[in-house]
Amino acid sequence: MQTLxxxxxxxxxxxLLVGMTHEMDHHKDNETLEEWSRREGIDVQLARDGLRVYIDL
Structure with missing residues:
Protein backbone atom coordinates (compact mmCIF):
# COMPACT_ATOMS: atom_id res chain seq x y z
CA MET A 1 0.00 0.00 0.00
CA GLN A 2 1.45 3.35 -1.07
CA THR A 3 0.25 5.13 2.05
CA LEU A 4 2.14 2.80 4.38
CA LEU A 16 -3.49 8.89 11.74
CA LEU A 17 -4.87 8.08 8.30
CA VAL A 18 -7.75 10.32 7.17
CA GLY A 19 -10.01 10.55 4.13
CA MET A 20 -11.07 6.91 4.07
CA THR A 21 -14.29 5.73 2.45
CA HIS A 22 -17.28 4.78 4.59
CA GLU A 23 -17.17 1.32 2.98
CA MET A 24 -14.10 0.31 5.00
CA ASP A 25 -14.44 -1.93 8.03
CA HIS A 26 -12.87 0.51 10.49
CA HIS A 27 -12.36 -2.03 13.29
CA LYS A 28 -10.96 -4.78 11.06
CA ASP A 29 -8.66 -2.41 9.17
CA ASN A 30 -7.35 -0.91 12.42
CA GLU A 31 -6.53 -4.43 13.63
CA THR A 32 -4.53 -4.98 10.43
CA LEU A 33 -2.78 -1.64 10.93
CA GLU A 34 -2.01 -2.59 14.54
CA GLU A 35 -0.19 -5.72 13.35
CA TRP A 36 1.71 -3.66 10.77
CA SER A 37 2.55 -1.08 13.46
CA ARG A 38 4.04 -3.70 15.75
CA ARG A 39 6.09 -5.15 12.91
CA GLU A 40 7.36 -1.78 11.60
CA GLY A 41 7.63 0.07 14.92
CA ILE A 42 5.42 2.98 13.79
CA ASP A 43 2.03 3.66 15.42
CA VAL A 44 -0.44 3.90 12.51
CA GLN A 45 -4.23 3.81 12.76
CA LEU A 46 -7.31 5.10 10.99
CA ALA A 47 -8.65 8.39 12.28
CA ARG A 48 -12.31 8.59 13.27
CA ASP A 49 -14.95 11.27 13.51
CA GLY A 50 -14.64 13.27 16.71
CA LEU A 51 -11.07 12.17 17.36
CA ARG A 52 -9.09 14.63 19.47
CA VAL A 53 -5.34 14.72 19.15
CA TYR A 54 -3.38 16.55 21.82
CA ILE A 55 0.01 17.87 20.82
CA ASP A 56 2.79 18.91 23.19
CA LEU A 57 4.84 21.74 21.74
Whole structure:
Protein backbone atom coordinates (compact mmCIF):
# COMPACT_ATOMS: atom_id res chain seq x y z
CA MET A 1 0.00 0.00 0.00
CA GLN A 2 1.45 3.35 -1.07
CA THR A 3 0.25 5.13 2.05
CA LEU A 4 2.14 2.80 4.38
CA UNK A 5 5.27 3.07 2.20
CA UNK A 6 5.07 6.86 2.60
CA UNK A 7 4.65 6.51 6.37
CA UNK A 8 7.75 4.29 6.50
CA UNK A 9 9.79 6.93 4.60
CA UNK A 10 8.64 9.73 6.93
CA UNK A 11 8.93 7.55 10.07
CA UNK A 12 6.64 9.55 12.42
CA UNK A 13 6.05 8.64 16.06
CA UNK A 14 2.34 8.31 15.25
CA UNK A 15 0.28 8.51 12.06
CA LEU A 16 -3.49 8.89 11.74
CA LEU A 17 -4.87 8.08 8.30
CA VAL A 18 -7.75 10.32 7.17
CA GLY A 19 -10.01 10.55 4.13
CA MET A 20 -11.07 6.91 4.07
CA THR A 21 -14.29 5.73 2.45
CA HIS A 22 -17.28 4.78 4.59
CA GLU A 23 -17.17 1.32 2.98
CA MET A 24 -14.10 0.31 5.00
CA ASP A 25 -14.44 -1.93 8.03
CA HIS A 26 -12.87 0.51 10.49
CA HIS A 27 -12.36 -2.03 13.29
CA LYS A 28 -10.96 -4.78 11.06
CA ASP A 29 -8.66 -2.41 9.17
CA ASN A 30 -7.35 -0.91 12.42
CA GLU A 31 -6.53 -4.43 13.63
CA THR A 32 -4.53 -4.98 10.43
CA LEU A 33 -2.78 -1.64 10.93
CA GLU A 34 -2.01 -2.59 14.54
CA GLU A 35 -0.19 -5.72 13.35
CA TRP A 36 1.71 -3.66 10.77
CA SER A 37 2.55 -1.08 13.46
CA ARG A 38 4.04 -3.70 15.75
CA ARG A 39 6.09 -5.15 12.91
CA GLU A 40 7.36 -1.78 11.60
CA GLY A 41 7.63 0.07 14.92
CA ILE A 42 5.42 2.98 13.79
CA ASP A 43 2.03 3.66 15.42
CA VAL A 44 -0.44 3.90 12.51
CA GLN A 45 -4.23 3.81 12.76
CA LEU A 46 -7.31 5.10 10.99
CA ALA A 47 -8.65 8.39 12.28
CA ARG A 48 -12.31 8.59 13.27
CA ASP A 49 -14.95 11.27 13.51
CA GLY A 50 -14.64 13.27 16.71
CA LEU A 51 -11.07 12.17 17.36
CA ARG A 52 -9.09 14.63 19.47
CA VAL A 53 -5.34 14.72 19.15
CA TYR A 54 -3.38 16.55 21.82
CA ILE A 55 0.01 17.87 20.82
CA ASP A 56 2.79 18.91 23.19
CA LEU A 57 4.84 21.74 21.74
Missing amino acids: DAVKRICPKRA
